[in-house]
Amino acid sequence: MSDAALRLTDVRIHDAVGDRDIVHGVSFELTPGKVVGIVGESGSGKTLTCRAVLGILPRHFSVTGGTIELAGRDTSGLTQREWTGLRGTTVGAVFQDPASYLNPSIRIGAQLAEVVRVKKGLTRREARRRALDLLSSVRLREPDLVYRQYPHELSGGMLQRVLIAAAIAADPQLLIADEATTALDVTVQAEILDLLTELRERTGMALIVVSHDLAVVAQLCDEVLVMRDGIVVEQGPTARVLYDPRHDYTRLLIAEHEQYGLDRFRDAAEPALSKELDHVG
Amino acid sequence: MSGAGLGTARLRRAAARTASVAARSIAIFVPVFLVATFVTFALRSLSGLSPAHLQLGESATPESLARIEHEWGLDRPFLTQYLDWFGKVLSGDLGTSWYNGADISRLLTEGAVISLSVAGLALLIGVVFGFGFGILAALRRTTWVDRVITGAMTFISVMPSFVVGIALVAVFAVSLDWLPSAGWVPAERGFGLWLAHITLPAIALSFDTVSDVARQLRAGLVAAYRENYVTGALVRGLGPRRIFFRHVLRNGIGPALTVLGLKFPNLLGGAVVTEAVFGMPGFGQFAAASAQRGDVPAVQGVLVVSIVLVVVFNLLVNLILARLTPASARGV
Amino acid sequence: MVRRLLALTSGRIAAVILALIALLALLGPLLSPQDPLAGSADILADPGPHHWLGTDYLGRDVLSRLLAGSRLSVLGALQVTVMALLVGVIPGILSVYLGRAFEWVTLRLADTLIALPFLVFAVAVTALLGNGIPQAMLTVGIMVSPLFFRVSRAATLSVARSQYVEAAIIAGASVGWIVRRHVWTKVLPPIAIALAHTAGVGFVVVSSLTFLGIGVRPPAPTWGGILASDLGFLSYRPWAPLLPTALIMATVWACNLLADAIRDVSGEAGRALLDNRKLRGRLAVAGRGA
Ligand SMILES: Nc1ncnc2c1ncn2[C@@H]1O[C@H](COP(=O)(O)OP(=O)(O)OP(=O)(O)O)[C@@H](O)[C@H]1O
Ligand SMILES: [Mg+2]
Secondary structure: OOOOOEEEEEEEEEEOOOOEEEEEEEEEEEOOOOEEEEEEOOOOOHHHHHHHHHOOOOOOEEEEEEEEEEOOEEOOOOOHHHHHHHEOOOEEEEEOOHHHHOOOOOOHHHHHHHHHHHHHOOOHHHHHHHHHHHHHHOOOOOHHHHHOOOHHHOOHHHHHHHHHHHHHOOOOOEEEEEOOOOOOOHHHHHHHHHHHHHHHHHHOOEEEEEOOOHHHHHHHOOEEEEEEOOEEEEEEEHHHHHHOOOOHHHHHHHHHHHHOOOOOOOOOOOHHHHHHHHHHO | OHHHHHHHHHHHHHHHHHHHHHHHHHHHHHHHHHHHHHHHHHHHHHHOOOHHHHHHHHHOOHHHHHHHHHHOOOOOOHHHHHHHHHHHHHOOOOOEOOOOOOEHHHHHHHHHHHHHHHHHHHHHHHHHHHHHHHHHHHHOOOOHHHHHHHHHHHHHHOOOHHHHHHHHHHHHHHHOOOOOOOOOOOHHHOHHHHHHHHHHHHHHHHHHHHHHHHHHHHHHHHHHHOOHHHHHHHHOOOOHHHHHHHHHHHHHOHHHHHHHHHHHHHHHHHHHHHHHHOOOOOHHHHHHHHHHHOOHHHHHHHHHHHHHHHHHHHHHHHHHHHHHOHHHHOOO | OHHHHHHOHHHHHHHHHHHHHHHHHHHHHHHOOOOOOOOOOOOOOOOOOOOOOOEOOOOOEHHHHHHHHHHHHHHHHHHHHHHHHHHHHHHHHHHHHOOHHHHHHHHHHHHHHHHOOHHHHHHHHHHHHOOOHHHHHHHHHHHHHHHHHHHHHHHHHHHHHOHHHHHHHHOOOOHHHHHHHHHHHHHHHHHHHHHHHHHHHHHHHHHHHHHHOOOOOOOOOOHHHHHHHHHHOOOOOOOOOHHHHHHHHHHHHHHHHHHHHHHHHHHHHHHHHHHHHHHHHHHHHHHHHO
16 A cells, blocks of 8 residues: 555664664554654664655665655665655654754745745745745744744744744655754743644644653654664554553653653643753753 | 835845944954054164165265155154154055155055956965865765865965975976966056966965865865754755755855955965065065165055055955855854 | 874874974084085086085085075074964963953954964064064064964863863862863863964965075075075076975974874864763763653
8 A cells, every 4th residue: 555655664774884773673654644753762763763764864874674665655766866856845854953954044034935946846926925824834923024034033942833834845745853842841842742733634744753752742643653772662552552551661761751740641831840850860 | 115115124234234344344453553553663763774774875974864864754753753654644645665765655556456466366266276176075075086185285285385486487487388487567468468477476376275265165065064954955855956055055155265364465475475486576576675675664555555455355255254144244 | 192192193294304304403504514605616516426406506505505594494483483372372361361351452453463464564574673584583473373362262261161170169279280280281282283383384484584585694594595596597407496395395294284183182182072971961861761
């Protein structure tokens, strides 16, 4: 069947410098409108998996096993040019630290307009309209103003919205959000998650959400992958994994969360305490 | 209507920014200008140099010395002399040479035309080849192309311009006899002839610029390629060429441009030696000859002109930088 | 640090070349086989058993002149370096502590000095202070001092803002101890790099000035002067500039190589620090996630 937006089958990622596998066999399937979450400790290979899907693995890293199918198309033999064609229109992505993913010397509007002009072949004027529409569709107040601003003039939450706008500018079928809310404070984080949910419902795009935060995953995802050291230790429907974890590591993750006494699975709003705990950790 | 209003507002803002960059550059140099001229003036008084030595040599009697100093107004109080000289400088008059009584402004203009044609061509060579090599090395980073270019740039960076000049003369003028080894022909007497005479000196002068621009550009571009916004542009599906020209070059060019701004004084300094190698009666030769003669007003004129040239050039570079990377202009 | 420097191939090459040049400067005039000033009827001679490098247009032995000229070059480079060090480092350190106004003024001054053409100024000053290499080198030293100003300022800043110094002060460490323990280890490598660079600049400037005939009286032998006289007789002896050129370039190259080697060696400490910080960051995040 090829109605899946993305299908990973036993994907392995190899590091040529250390001569070792970093990711050992990840498989999942993502149909339009669905959300997959990936959780796991730092260095477990979440980002590398996402980058493999985007075809932007760092130097010396390569997919050495399994297949990645984007919209039914095997990506293993794609040329650079074909990848360029796929990115933006089929798959888009946003990351942590949104400020760094925008060119600091170009105005927000021009960067958005650039994407729609290149990817959708719009004229200058149409592109401007479309960019303004995009800015309002990610619920930025005063799109006209933001259009003329430089990245350093915006706050983190606003920048993440801009980044999302740029990622969805060419209507991709799949959006990858790699720790897109990690650096934001809790209220802004909640707003961004709401935005992602709304976009998913409105456009029917599929989502991959990578997070350290189980609360985020619980709120958003249909399916969860728990990764550790490049291995998927547990995988299944969100509710099942969170309420009936089978692997010790998953239990540990959940226990950590519960130990902090925050019922953050349902209610994600206790900034002061969680910040303090971060410092302790 | 409102669109036009927006346009003019933006224009006004751009103009204001340009003015502030310009003001800052000039504000830095004004005090230096004052201090430098004041110090040279003070040094002259202290050193007891006078036109009499130039004109009379060893035969100077105290009376003739006093007479000549009086003629030149050197017996007036120090500050009066300085203010007098400074006032004239502001109106473009640099005084007359102790050596032959000629108008220094005119001599310097004549020399500067020669030096600036050489420096201009050297700058052009420096920009073209520096950018070419820098970009090539950055695009082929960590390959043998990169290593060869980087090695060559390091090699030529340790070659002083007069050494390059001598080598060029030995090869292209003496051995191959392709280009003239010395002299200067004004452009009015034939563009080809003019170009032939300034080519070797310009190449000699450009080596340092080529290597520094290439190395800075390579470093800047390589650093820019590592930035997340390149990944950002990549995942938005922009092509490699667009990413290079619109995102990488724009942000990575800063250090190279800054270095280009800093190189200009070197071109002036290099002119002093290359002009000696190629026997060109330019600004540098004038400076060296005047210094050796002890012709103080001429030397002061040289300093004034070089400071002014440096200010103007720095101003240009700062303005370009401010346009390219608006964030840096605001000190963000 | 010296031992680690010599462990590097580039460091060893630089050290050997510089040691040879220093030896030339010390012993060169004594080693001269003939009087570098004595002319003979045997002008523009090719290299031979009597004149290893031939003779110049006055029949003087080129090898002797080259050897005799080395001291002047080395002394000139040393003068520039010492002058720049003295003029640059002290304001650089003070600019961090003496308040806003001083900081502003020194920063502007440094920016401006470095933007001016020092060779032109060196030439000009010899007109005012009398024709001599020390006068010219004094000027050049002052004009390149911003390099030292910047590195010492940056190093001081990083020390002043760093928490281990604060911690040491709180723990009651003496100023002397802090300077020895923390400031030197941070300030020394960048200053050593700047020193090596400046020495290279110094060599170029001395050769350029002596090439122009500035700073020395005609018969005195100098590397630049030899090149200048070679230039006039290129059609007779086109290979003549090779050796003096090679000597100047090797010296400058060795200085730059040394600077790079010091950077590599001291950069190690810096990189380790960075890795550590990343490591600690990773650990903190890991503690949060798992
Ligand atoms: N550019 C790179 N160069 C070298 N090693 C890398 C690189 N990127 C990732 N790695 C290594 O690959 C492994 C997986 O990294 P990855 O970034 O996928 O982890 P992650 O799960 O996203 O961690 P985090 O939660 O910290 O983002 C890690 O051990 C990391 O050290
Ligand atoms: Mg990651």
